[in-house]
Amino acid sequence: MTMPMIEVLKPGLETCVQDYPGRKGAFGMGFPPSGPVDHWSFRLANILVGNAPGDAALECQFIGPALKFKAPAVIALCGGDMAAKLGGAPVPLWQSIAAEAGQVLELGSALTGARTYLAIAGSIDTPPFLGSRSTFVLGDCGGLNGAPLEVGGEIPVGEGQGVPGRKIKQSCRPAVSENHRWQIEVCAGPNDDWIDAAGQQRFLxxxxxxxxxxxxxxxxxxxxxxxxxxxxxxxxxxxxxxxxNTIDHGYPIGAINLCGQTPIILLHDTLTLGGFINPFTVPSSAFWKLGQSRPGDIYDFELVSVDEAQARKRAINAMCSEDSIEQA
Amino acid sequence: MIYDEPKFLPGGDRFIEMELGDELNFDLNFLVHSLSAKIREAEIAGLIELLPNMASIVISYDPDLISFADLKSEILSHYRNMGSLEDMELLSPIYYIPVLYCDHVTRACWEDYCAKITEKEYDSDILVKLNDLDGYAQLARIHSGTEYWVAALGFYPGLASLIALDPRCRLTAPKYNPPRTWTAKGTIGYGGSVTCVYPANTPGGYQMIGHTPVPVCDIEQSLPAFKQDLALLRPGDRVRFFPVGREEYDYIESRVTAGDYVHNVAHYAKFSIRAYHEWLGTLDMKERF
Known part of the structure; x- marks a missing residue:
């Protein structure tokens, strides 16, 4: 079977192959899961082109790539608006469209949000590493040779049966903030008892x-x-x-890791352990907001219970389904 | 201390930090890894994976398959059925790693740091002074004079945190401040009371006391030792460093480059907590190698 390929004309800023939920089972060896930051938009893009929600697709960050299709393809873009053009004509977000062989898809800088997901019917078919195609740049593994896209690179794509003209209902899309302010859920713990009551209130x-x-x-x-x-x-x-400082311990994804006086939210490519406390943790339901925010944006943290965080994640998962589709 | 009741601390919607105690203590770390093995064997539905460390285990789970409360009670029941620590014994292979102490590779790295970041004393000199040793030879003798216990794995893929099993060989070392922007793969590092082998070219903060040509992680899986697995060491394994001269170092490096280096491992070795405790009781802590 021949592989339809996509040629990289411009790589964009650290554009990487990702899949969801990424690499499982190797966290204990030091491999974090990797995968898309905004996994809500990511899954919607895949669903639009008829892929499984977690299939491998591209995560474009801040500045998107320019890509040439070597074969006809059905594609979809979800997430931030990078003013995409296909063959020079503007391309709508949240919608599946057909690209012809030889056409160039060009993404610019993010006008809204920070990350745009490009799914291709048939999905990206790079060799899996430890069960996942997600790129882990720090570990030089996964994705396309363990690295972001490079000029002249070729992205292999599997055979797909995508249908153009499918659209995500307005009510099922994440709402990218327009005033650069985000309310981010946090759960207390695991190490909240290291911070005094005044410190916890000051954080919130x-x-x-x-x-x-x-x-x-x-x-x-x-x-x-x-x-x-x-x-x-x-x-x-x-x-x-x-x-x-604490005795070395493992780091949960989403942990707000306090290094001296600097809090760092640990994302999916995190170092897996260390000697700093994690007083609060950002749950999965807020990751789409992290993925779409950019330096200078303001976060207000909202304390939620573990049960509430799990319920919000279920609500997002429910929208990552065929029920969110309408015809354009 | 080791807590009477372990703590189950939530880390958002999909992680739990199970804290078994609050100190650096071999018995506590042994308990962490024995319990981790039991939990893995139990194949609890909804439990995704474990990050065992010095005194705690971070557990990732799928809340749609198992609740926090059910996972906690299932893990607690395994914990309570562990039996006495003294009776525990586990298979603990010993990996022999050749080291060229005070080598050319890490000296070049230190010189580069001094030139580009900030002047600092040579790493081995810091260890010699701080630990009241009579020179580099004694540093090598002490560092290679004990078996090390793999107490944790991670930070970076394949990086093992090693602690000396012979208390007479425990050294202490400060960390680089600011940290290095690069460290050569194979560097033998020492920070706090932990030693390690850098699995790849990475930033780093441990003092550099030697270098090994033998890889401990290989994502290409080219050498025979990595055919099954890309990381050499697992928690509960042991490491023994042995000093080599430049000639032997170069020979081993050439075998690694040729792709036919065979790692030296005693796979049959067991570790008994009772025997270890009895041996500790016989030691004269004033003795030095």
Whole structure:
């Protein structure tokens, strides 16, 4: 069977192959799951072109790529608006469209949001690594040779049966913030008892600015000081000298990892362990917001229970289905 | 201490941090890995994977398949059925790793750091002073004078945190501040009371005391030891470093490059907590290698 290929004319900014939920079973060896940050938009793009929701697709970040189709394809773009053009004509988001052999799809800089997902009917067929096609750039593995797209690269695509003209209902799309302010859910823990009551309130009531020193490994936040309980300030020496130091432990994805006074939200390409505390954790239901926010955006944190976070995730999962489709 | 009741701390909608105690303690780490093995064997539906560490286990789960409360009670029942720590014994292979101490590779890395980032004392000099040793030879003798226990795996793929099983060989070392932007693959690092072999070219903060040509992680899986698995070491395994000269180092490096290097492993070795405790009781802590 011949593989329809896509040729990379311009790579964009760290455009990577991802799948969902990424790499499972190797976290304990030091491989984080990887996968798309905004997995809501990612799954909708796949559903539009008739793929399984988690199939491999492209994550375009801030500046999109230019790609030439070597064979006819059905594609869909979901997420931030990168003013995409196919053969020079504007392409709508949240909709499946047909691309002809030889046509060029060109994405620009993100006008809204930060990440745009490109799914292709048949899905991207790079060799899986430890059961996943997700790219883990820090570990040089997965995706296309373990790296972001490069000029002249060729992306293999499987045979697909996509149908153009399918659209995601307005009510089933994530609403990308237009005022650069986001309400982000957090759950308390695992190490919230290291932060005193005033420190916890300060975290929940303050504005936090997303730092430019952020990537798929972690999002750094800028905001007020943290204050600690006795547990952090009066502890055995093997915990380390800073109040935010603890004995090395594993890091949950979404953990707000406190390094000294700098909180870092750990994303899907995180380092898997370390010696800093995690007072709060961002649950899966808020990851689409992380994926669509950009440096300088403001986060307000909203404390939710674990049950509530799980319910919100189920609500998003329910929208990642054929029920969200209408005809254009 | 090891807690009477382990703590189950939520980490968002899909993780739990199970804390078994709050210190760096071999018995506690042994308990963490024995329990992790039991949990894996139980194949609990909805449990995705485990990140065992020094004193805790981070558990990832699918809340649509198992609730926090049910997962907690299932894990607690395995914990309570573990039996006495003294009776525990596990298969613990010993990996022999050749090391060229105070080598050319890490010296070049240190010189580069001094030139580009900040002046700092040579790493081995720091360890010699801080640990009251009489020179590089004693540093090598002590570092290679004990078996190490793989207490945790991760941070970066294939990176094992190793702790000395012979308390007379425990060293301490500060970390680089600021950290290095690169460290050569195969560097033998020491930070706090933990030693490691860098699995790839990565940033790093541990003092660099030597270098091995033998890889501990290989995503290409080219050498025979990596055919089954791309990371050499697992928690509960042991490592023994042995000093080599430049000639032997170059020979081993050539075998690794040729792709036919055979890792030296005692796969039959078992570890008994009782025997280890008895041996600890016989040691004179004033003795030094």
């Amino acid at each position: 009531k303050s504005e936090w600015k997303l730092s430019p020193k952020s990537n798929r490994v972690g999002f750094r936040l800028e905001g007020p000081e943290w204050t600690f309980t006795e547990k952090a300030t009066n502890k055995a020496p093997e915990n380390g000298s800073d109040p935010s």
